[in-house]
Amino acid sequence: xxxxxxxxxxxxxxxxxxxxxxxxxxxxxxxxxxxxxxxxxxxxxxxxxxxxxxxxxxxxxxxxxxxxxxxxxxxxxxxxxxxxxxxxxxxxxxxxxxxxxxxxxxxxxxxxxxxxxxxxxxxxxxxxxxxxxxxxxxxxxxxxxxxxxxxxxxxxxxxxxxxxxxxxxxxxxxxxxxxxxxxxxxxxxxxxxxxxxxxxxxxxxxxxxxxxxxxxxxxxxxxxxxxxxxxxxxxxxxxxxxxxxxxxxxxxxxxxxxxxxxxxxxxxxxxxxxxxxxxxxxxxxxxxxxxxxxxxxxxxxxxxxxxxxxxxxxxxxxxxxxxxxxxxxxxxxxxxxxxxxxxxxxxxxxxxxxxxxxxxxxxxxxxxxxxxxxxxxxxxxxxxxxxxxxxxxxxxxxx
Numbered sequence: 001x002x003x004x005x006x007x008x009x010x011x012x013x014x015x016x017x018x019x020x021x022x023x024x025x026x027x028x029x030x031x032x033x034x035x036x037x038x039x040x041x042x043x044x045x046x047x048x049x050x051x052x053x054x055x056x057x058x059x060x061x062x063x064x065x066x067x068x069x070x071x072x073x074x075x076x077x078x079x080x081x082x083x084x085x086x087x088x089x090x091x092x093x094x095x096x097x098x099x100x101x102x103x104x105x106x107x108x109x110x111x112x113x114x115x116x117x118x119x120x121x122x123x124x125x126x127x128x129x130x131x132x133x134x135x136x137x138x139x140x141x142x143x144x145x146x147x148x149x150x151x152x153x154x155x156x157x158x159x160x161x162x163x164x165x166x167x168x169x170x171x172x173x174x175x176x177x178x179x180x181x182x183x184x185x186x187x188x189x190x191x192x193x194x195x196x197x198x199x200x201x202x203x204x205x206x207x208x209x210x211x212x213x214x215x216x217x218x219x220x221x222x223x224x225x226x227x228x229x230x231x232x233x234x235x236x237x238x239x240x241x242x243x244x245x246x247x248x249x250x251x252x253x254x255x256x257x258x259x260x261x262x263x264x265x266x267x268x269x270x271x272x273x274x275x276x277x278x279x280x281x282x283x284x285x286x287x288x289x290x291x292x293x294x295x296x297x298x299x300x301x302x303x304x305x306x307x308x309x310x311x312x313x314x315x316x317x318x319x320x321x322x323x324x325x326x327x328x329x330x331x332x333x334x335x336x337x338x339x340x341x342x343x344x345x346x347x348x349x350x351x352x353x354x355x356x357x358x359x360x361x362x363x364x365x366x367x368x369x370x371x372x373x374x375x376x377x378x379x380x381x382x383x384x385x386x387x388x389x390x391x392x393x394x395x396x397x398x399x
Contacts, residue, residue, distance in 0.1 A: 006046065011053045013037075013045060024049035028060055069166040071110040071118060071157070075102050078160040101153045105130065110154075115161050120172040123154070127175070151175075186370045187331040188340035189228075191348075193324060198224055200322050204314075213314075218287060220311040220318075222280035224338060229277035231342035231360045234335045236264035238310065242285065243302035247278060262361065269361040281306075310335070343371050 004013040012025050022045035025034035035052060039045040079102065083095060109126050110118055127147065134142045151173055161167040189197055201221040208217040227237060244261040250272070258273040258281055284306055315335060319325040325333055339360070346356050347367075357364045 004042075004046070006049060007053055011049055013042075013049050021045075022049075024052060026053055026056065028056060068114040068116060069161065071113050071115060072107055074115060074161040074164075074166060075107055075111075075157050077164065078102075078157045081160060082156075097149070098153055098156075101150050102157070105150055106154055106157070115158070115167045118158065118171060123151075123171065123173060124176065126154075185329070186340040187327045187329075187333045187337045188344050188371075189324070189333070189337060191345065194228065194341055194345070196322055197318070197324060198228075200318050204318060215287070216309075216311050216314055219284070219307070219309075220314050222284050223307060223311060223335075224315075225280040226277050226284070227335065227338035228341050228345070229275075229280075230258065230260060230271055230273040231339050231346075231356075232260070232262060232271065233264055233339055234310070236262050237307055238305070239263050240306040241303055242300050242306060245281060245306065247281070264361070271359055271361075340371065343367060347371060 002015045005011070006013060007026075010026055013022055014025070015022050020040050022037045022039055022042065023034060024037055024045070025032060027033070033056065037045040037048040037052075039048055079099060082098065086095070106126075109129060110122070113122070130147065130150070131141045134140065155170070155173055158167060158170055162170060198221070201217075201224050205214075205218045205221040208214045223237075226232075227234075232240070240260070240262075244263070246259045247256060248259050249255075250257045253275075255275040256278050257275055258271075258277050260271040260273065262269045262271050285300060312335070316325070319333060327333060343356060343360060347353065353364055353367055357367055360367075
């Protein structure tokens with residue numbers, strides 16, 4: 001590698017083996033600083049390097065150059081801390097998503113910026129840059145949720161810098177010019193649509209397309225009934241083991257129900273099903289493990305999964321066949337929609353919203369925002385159509 005020293009050895013000029021351009025570097029304010037001259041000629045590169053060196057020292061004297069940490073350093077520290085502190089507490093895919101957003105989008109834009117340079121204006125420039133880049137590559141802007149996740153990652157990184165004293169305060173990260181987004185209701189199945197769905201899965205379970213699909217078809221039918229009568233999240237159902245479910249007699253309702261120990265994103269919680277979940281669970285427990293329905297007696301171990309696989313493709317096929325894949329707002333229905341259906345049906349039956357929130361391991365605010373606001377049964381006509389009584393006519397005075 002060719003090297004030259006300038007300015008009494010304080011400025012270095014060099015060319016890497018895989019590059020045609022000269023690079024220059026110097027040590028200032030406790031940090032090595034380097035830049036490409038973008039010049040192939042040695043004489044022109046020397047002129048550029050000297051001008052850069054003198055300008056840099058001028059900024060240093062004016063206090064414009066300090067030993068400030070850049071965003072790349074804060075991002076490295078954030079991911080190092082996050083992985084250690086949250087080990088085993090956050091889904092590995094979520095942690096990988098943070099890595100991806102930092103590596104692909106945030107660090108290429110903010111990486112070399114000093115933390116104090118990340119102003120509300122620069123953050124707005126980032127939003128513009130992301131939109132322009134997405135339009136060039138994919139011919140459509142990034143989704144609102146995608147941009148929200150990237151700004152959340154940016155906020156977490158800057159908060160890490162504040163904790164270490166590298167940044168004094170958090171810049172304004174709010175998005176100007178745009179009002180609050182429309183609150184979209186979660187895709188669910190109305191009572192008529194839910195009946196259409198389980199009748200379709202029942203038909204498929206009784207008459208599968210091929211014999212080898214019989215096990216999947218029966219499993220899917222019981223999955224639909226089980227999910228809509230328990231309100232579990234799909235990931236919670238996939239973690240469910242037979243030892244987590246107990247068939248009990250509920251004294252309050254005088255019905256046989258399931259008591260479930262749920263392990264999901266909120267840790268360990270508990271759920272009490274409706275009576276409609278008992279028969280599907282018993283069928284799941286008695287069904288042979290083999291997808292070809294062997295003659296062997298099924299004796300599942302306590303640690304066996306209740307749902308060994310998701311049957312996602314078959315579920316989507318039935319939704320497409322029954323024209324149920326999209327709701328009237330154009331939202332796509334998934335297995336998560338069965339949980340939403342459970343919540344909505346319970347609310348329509350007049351269940352207490354606080355008890356529903358506890359049973360579903362969520363908050364009353366979430367239910368009010370995404371579910372209760374569009375359930376017409378929540379509106380009490382007798383309370384709405386109140387009429388103010390008309391005052392009695394004054395009696396005519398006696399003559």
